[in-house]
Each structure stands twice: as structure tokens, then as C-alpha cells.
Amino acid sequence: MKPILKLATAAALALALAPAGANAQRVTLNVITAGDQNMVDYVKDYLGPIFQKSNPNVTISSVGTGPGDAGSQKIAEKIIAQKDRASWDVDVAVIHQKMAGDLVQAGLLAPYTKDIASGKMVTSDNSKMALGAKVEGYVIPMFNSQTAIAYNPALVKNPPKTYADIEAWSKANPKQFGYNGIKGGMSGVSFVVGWVYANAKDANKLANGPYDANEKASWDPALAKLKEFNKTATITPGNAGTLDMLNRGEIAMGPVWVDMFYTWMADGKLPPTMKLSLVGPGMPGQPMYYVIPAKAANMEAAKKFIEIATSPAVQADGIVRKFNWYPGIDAQHVKSQLDDATWNKLFVDVTPQELASKGKSFPIKQYFDDILEAYEKKVVN
Amino acid sequence: MASSRLIGLLLVAPALLAVGALFVYPLGFSVATAFTTKEGILTLGNFYRAFELYSVDIGFTLVIVGASTLLCGLLAIAIGGYLTLGENPRAVAILKWLYRWPLFIPFVVAAQCMRTFIAKNGLMNNSLVSLGILEPIQTTSLLDWRGIVITFVWKQTPFVALLVAGAMASLDRSTIEAARNLGAGRLRILIEIVTPQVLPTLVVALILSFVTMMSVLSVPIMISGESPTMMTVDMAFRINAYGDYGTANALGVLSYLMTGAVAWIYLRRGIRQGGKP
Numbered sequence: 217m218k219p220i221l222k223l224a225t226a227a228a229l230a231l232a233l234a235p236a237g238a239n240a241q242r243v244t245l246n247v248i249t250a251g252d253q254n255m256v257d258y259v260k261d262y263l264g265p266i267f268q269k270s271n272p273n274v275t276i277s278s279v280g281t282g283p284g285d286a287g288s289q290k291i292a293e294k295i296i297a298q299k300d301r302a303s304w305d306v307d308v309a310v311i312h313q314k315m316a317g318d319l320v321q322a323g324l325l326a327p328y329t330k331d332i333a334s335g336k337m338v339t340s341d342n343s344k345m346a347l348g349a350k351v352e353g354y355v356i357p358m359f360n361s362q363t364a365i366a367y368n369p370a371l372v373k374n375p376p377k378t379y380a381d382i383e384a385w386s387k388a389n390p391k392q393f394g395y396n397g398i399k400g401g402m403s404g405v406s407f408v409v410g411w412v413y414a415n416a417k418d419a420n421k422l423a424n425g426p427y428d429a430n431e432k433a434s435w436d437p438a439l440a441k442l443k444e445f446n447k448t449a450t451i452t453p454g455n456a457g458t459l460d461m462l463n464r465g466e467i468a469m470g471p472v473w474v475d476m477f478y479t480w481m482a483d484g485k486l487p488p489t490m491k492l493s494l495v496g497p498g499m500p501g502q503p504m505y506y507v508i509p510a511k512a513a514n515m516e517a518a519k520k521f522i523e524i525a526t527s528p529a530v531q532a533d534g535i536v537r538k539f540n541w542y543p544g545i546d547a548q549h550v551k552s553q554l555d556d557a558t559w560n561k562l563f564v565d566v567t568p569q570e571l572a573s574k575g576k577s578f579p580i581k582q583y584f585d586d587i588l589e590a591y592e593k594k595v596v597n
Numbered sequence: 598m599a600s601s602r603l604i605g606l607l608l609v610a611p612a613l614l615a616v617g618a619l620f621v622y623p624l625g626f627s628v629a630t631a632f633t634t635k636e637g638i639l640t641l642g643n644f645y646r647a648f649e650l651y652s653v654d655i656g657f658t659l660v661i662v663g664a665s666t667l668l669c670g671l672l673a674i675a676i677g678g679y680l681t682l683g684e685n686p687r688a689v690a691i692l693k694w695l696y697r698w699p700l701f702i703p704f705v706v707a708a709q710c711m712r713t714f715i716a717k718n719g720l721m722n723n724s725l726v727s728l729g730i731l732e733p734i735q736t737t738s739l740l741d742w743r744g745i746v747i748t749f750v751w752k753q754t755p756f757v758a759l760l761v762a763g764a765m766a767s768l769d770r771s772t773i774e775a776a777r778n779l780g781a782g783r784l785r786i787l788i789e790i791v792t793p794q795v796l797p798t799l800v801v802a803l804i805l806s807f808v809t810m811m812s813v814l815s816v817p818i819m820i821s822g823e824s825p826t827m828m829t830v831d832m833a834f835r836i837n838a839y840g841d842y843g844t845a846n847a848l849g850v851l852s853y854l855m856t857g858a859v860a861w862i863y864l865r866r867g868i869r870q871g872g873k874p
Contacts, residue, residue, distance in 0.1 A: 286837030399834045453712060453740055453819055464718040466738060588838055592650045
């Protein structure tokens, strides 16, 4: 940053913060979240009241930008649009991995994790690297989420253990496996990425790099197989569409987000008999990150907000108990806050060992884009 | 004289500015983006990619919207015809009251309802099964391109019917009476006497519906994820998954060309009628 810019930023920050400090005026903290409606509800109805108890002069304004990478894209565009302004009207954002890497590289996020207590409680790999981009210091995972195959045990006697099992099962039971392609939400994307992992020479390279543009040619046989597979599968309308069709008995099996699966079940929108299987060699999951834009108008309040949101107590009660996500900060800090029954509920169908061995991350950004485009080119076209 | 001209210009300025800022500028910008790379170099690469990846969807967009427009037209003529020629006053009153309802329902709500209505084990099939019309094994899901057509037709028919029925109601009844005196049946009167007279209104209503349906994203994205789908879904995907505005805008230009072609018919008709819209 040029010195003059630095000076301007400091002045602007001082200006922005001065009134808040000087007369303890009411502050409106703008929290923008990508993701489904449950994310907005979580901030507005759960986190907001907790935060306001200790910070009565702060009002939380919670806005959702929609599910999938589309939601993060909108947040990024909002931040980029006001790049040259002295202070930005986004204080806390919750974004996906793909965008976090981009924003850190563009210098649009503030390195805040060293300033708050919970920063030391996160040591997971995905708090340091996001799809191949270094994000350490800039992000704390709000939660971790995982995809798995949901199935109806009444119709599926021997649940699949691997992608090869799914392929064989779907051939024998046409139109009973359903997923939402790649344009209707991340559970379908995750299934496709897992498919490529299962058939790639070196799945680790896709997840960790380095990038090699020639790699994509080696996926052709896998994608040709997927094209054949799609003929026996049902394409569902969206993440919720897969769960809807499972619920109505129109399909017997399909990839879902684990947290959505449990939440729908708790709400009575899925029969309690449904089960999950995390198939090998593995399916991707992802965290969502709390980030603070570099020139957030209410930097201090933003840090306080994230500190509370990532504290063990809130992670235990909000993230795990209420919303069925895996915790964002390291598990040992959270487990002690919960009784065994609640904790174990997370691991009924997917054991911690399975999660460790078969819970993959999404590929690095270049490979990720290549996989999606190859799917468009070779599978649906 | 000069001052009145100035006042005239001032009066029209806000409208011109609004059109310029909110329509001409974004249109020009999106067309320009379609022909440039991210680095700002002129290229046709975006169009090449659009055709390479989405040629099926481009074709299907035309098929889906074209078929929907056609069906809207047929249904609107049937509804308007019954309102004009129907002989049971109670049935006419009920139809008149009922047919406009979908007008007030947004596309996204219509799509949400259809998602559960036309699914394999959805409300429609369940009703048919419990009435004994279908066996459970015969039910199929309509949640693909057919579902998009059903939703479009359901939503857009009332709009066309509203305009067509209005035009039919203002026809000179003597032509209908004359045909009736000569022994023509109602269907024949509708096809040979009424419809030709309201054709200009019908065409305008269908063109407006075509353009509206071309731009809908919520319906295709909620009813059918892919395999194949409409260009709007691909445009959204290009931007959301890759941040690739170039290809999205190339697809946009292609849909301008499609709507431009029908708009041209609309304008030509207006000019022929002496500038009437």
C-alpha cells in the first residue's frame, strides 16, 4: 500500500471509529452471509441476541446473499465495488472457500484472528489454506460441513460404501439415484468432485496442487462413465430438491449436506428412518469462514462479534446442538461443552474415523473450475 | 419559441436520462463485455465457448419458450372465445373470475408450487392415483423441460387471455350474429370470424409473453437443474461459478438477438398501423 493511501486509510478508520468511541452511539453492525436461509436465521435469531446482551449499543443487521458460491460472489462484488471508498459498509462477512482465497490475495480482508481469543483455538488445515490459497490469519471457520449419501434403508438393503458401489446400484435400480447436477447447489457439485477424485490418478494433487493444466485430459474416461451414469440417474432440482424427492419416495438415494439432512429430519420433513453413508474414497465438505473486510466501518465491534460467535460455548450450543453442523474451531474445545448424547448425535451414521479418512476438501480453485467446465463439456453437452 | 423548446427539452430530460443510465448504458456495456476478454482485448472467444458448451441449451430455450408461447396463444383463444361466445352465463362468470388468478402470482412462487405439484409423487399424480385414473407405477415426474413449459403456460396464459378477451369483447357483434344467422357453429365462428379480427392484439400479447419468458431464471432453476435447461440458468452459472461475465454476456447477446427478432415483428406491425403501439 502506498504511504499516502495508508495515511488516508488510517484517517478514515479513525473517523469511522471516533463517533462510536466518543459518545458510545448506537452502532449498526452489518453482517452479510452467503448460504441458505438458515445462515441468516442463525445470525439474526441466535447470534444477534447473544451478542447484544454484552453489547447493548450494537444493532445487528443481517443480510443473506443466497446459497452456493453465487452468494459469496455477490459479497465479493459488493466489497470490490467500494474498494476505493474510505470505509466499507460490510463489517462481518461469512463466505465460501473459493472466494476467501481470492479476497485475501486481493488484499481486501483484514488479518484479525491474532486479535481475538478464539483465534488460538483453530488449528485445522482449512483454517490455513482454502482451495490452495493461503488464508491463515484472515479466517476462522464458522462451521465445517460435509456431504454424504443419504438413503432410504427400506429400499436400499446394502448401502453403498464406494462410488463403484453407487454406480453398480444405480445400474440395477434405474432412476432411483438422484442428484442435482452442478448448476443447482453444492451437494451435486460435491458428488461430481468425489466422482473425479475416485477416478483420478492422484486425488491429493487435485486437493493440494500444484496445478497442471494438462491434468484435465486424464479425467475423460471418468467423465464418460459419469455421462453413462447420468442416464440411469434422476437429476433433481437443487439441494432441497434431492431431499424433497427422498422424502416423497421418488428416489432412494442421493448426495446431501449432512447438516441439512439432520435439520430436515428434526423438522419432520424427512422420515427418521433415513440414513447416511460417507462413501469412499471420499466426498468433499467445506467450512464457511468468518471474515472482516479490510476497511470495515466497525472493525472493533466486528472482532468482538466473531470472538463471541467462535467461542466454545456458542460453537457448542449454536453450531452443533441447534444447527447440526460440525464445529468450526477445534473439536476438543467444543466437546467439553456438550453432553455425550448431543455430541454423538453428529456421528451416528458417519463416525469420526470415517470423517477423518473420507471427508475430503474441494480441489484447489483451478482444478475446481476445470472439473466444473469439463462436466459441462463432456457430461451434459 | 426558443424558451418553449428549452422547456420541452427539460421536461423530457429526466425520462431520457433514466433510459440512458438504466437501459442504454447497461445494454451497451454487456454487449461490449461479450466481445472482449477479461484483459479488454477484442475476441469472439466468448461466443465460441457459449456455442461449445451451451448449444443444446440455446436450442432448448427456443423450443421451450416457443412451445409455451404457442400453447398460451391457443389457450387464450379458447378462454377468450368462451367468454365471448359462451351461452351459459354462470359458466362464463366463473371462468371470467377464475382465469386471471395466475396473473397475480410471481414466477418464483408459481415455480415453487409446481415443484411439489407435478413431481412424481406430487399432488397431481397422487390425486390421479387416488381417483383411480393412474396406477402408482405409471406416474412420472414432469420436473424437467416439460415442467418449465407447464409453469410458463399456466402463468402467462391469463395475460394473453386478458388482452385477447378484451379485444374480442370490443368486436362488432354484428359479424358474429351474421355468421350465426347463416348457421355457423360456435367453433367455426371462433376460428373464422373472431380470431382473425383479434389477431393483431393476439400477436402483440404473444410477443410480450415471449420476451418475458425468455428472461425468467427462477422457473428453470427451480423446476429442472440441467439436462437440458434454459440459457438464463447457464448465464447465472457462468457468473456464479467462474465469475465469467464474458460468456454470460455472450449468451445474453444471443438472447437479445432472439427477443430482438420478435420485437422487430412488433415494431413493423406498429409502423404499418401508423405508429400505434
